[in-house]
Amino acid sequence: GDVYKRQDLHSLYDLHKKSGKVVTLTAVHPIYKYGLVEMEGDLIMKFDEKPNMKDLINGGFMVFNKKVFDYLSPDKNCILEQEPMRNLAKDNELVGYKHQGFWKSMDTQKDVDELNEIFKKGCKNNGAPWEIWKKNRNNTNILKGIGSDKKLISSNKDGIWNKKDDELNNYDNKGS
Template structure:
């Protein structure tokens, strides 16, 4: 099954990091967040990726080529300039990755539409944003999608609150809880499972997938929600990146399920 990853946005709220690189290349634990996403899918034996490029797409191309080549051992003869590549001592990633230019100004729906020749002709496919991690059970998500027979499934999550939650009786605080997650309602957490017919809901490059396509799919009764109450975190700001880095450094990052 093919997995689409949207990696073309500007990432303006991470300007400190994205002035020279696209947001999916911002690092957590010395690896881009997109690497973490791909490792997570690969844990579920989903390894056929198609990445929608836009802003600084060449950075992602260069990173992937370097990642593949630098995994090997290298012998260099300075005398005659010969370079010999050897198989690495550790196993290589068994990934197939297509990097597709989808335009600098193209909106999310337009990027998905431009991936159609690459991922939309072989039945069910999966899709997510290139800036968020979670511990979603992808096997259960896919089974849920197949069980209802609709065109689209999104993973509904409860976002972490930005501020402490306060309950009051007049001016007296009766309850304070820092960063509660269960009281924030459900939002779109990406990690989609989709059928090729969803391309018919996307008009062109200017279409925002989260607007007309998902709204029309919902009106037609073709959009279902897989409720995920576990960990989910996007990386929109420096604060988010620091949170993810802290979780990684602690050795207990919830999305780190691979060996």
């Protein structure tokens, strides 16, 4: 499925290069969709509303080196997340980057609606957890890089656009 998160891609890539392994994937603690209870008999001893799971899951972002092709089959039924990943793990060629920040699946319409609500709130009050908001002189929401200082990403009635870092500095100096 699809995911939306705030990820430090430089750290993910650095871990991949440092490890020397074939694949590095982002591992995340997802949130249960329901509240958990612990019971003794009929008595609830503990209640935890939608806690983070203790187990890690594949967070959806990966870095590969070219040796990954040694693990793939030309068979049209070869699915990366099945036998190839199991074999990479068995061969100790799979590294996990433990992501601690914002992560949310976008597998259902409900997920998409929730992310759109988070985005709308972020546009109004700097609340979107994956973005670093600023306002430019036209009162347009701009974002300095989504975890990076190298790009400007803006959302407005005309859509989304990118600018290079030197142009961003002009916005920083002339902004409201």
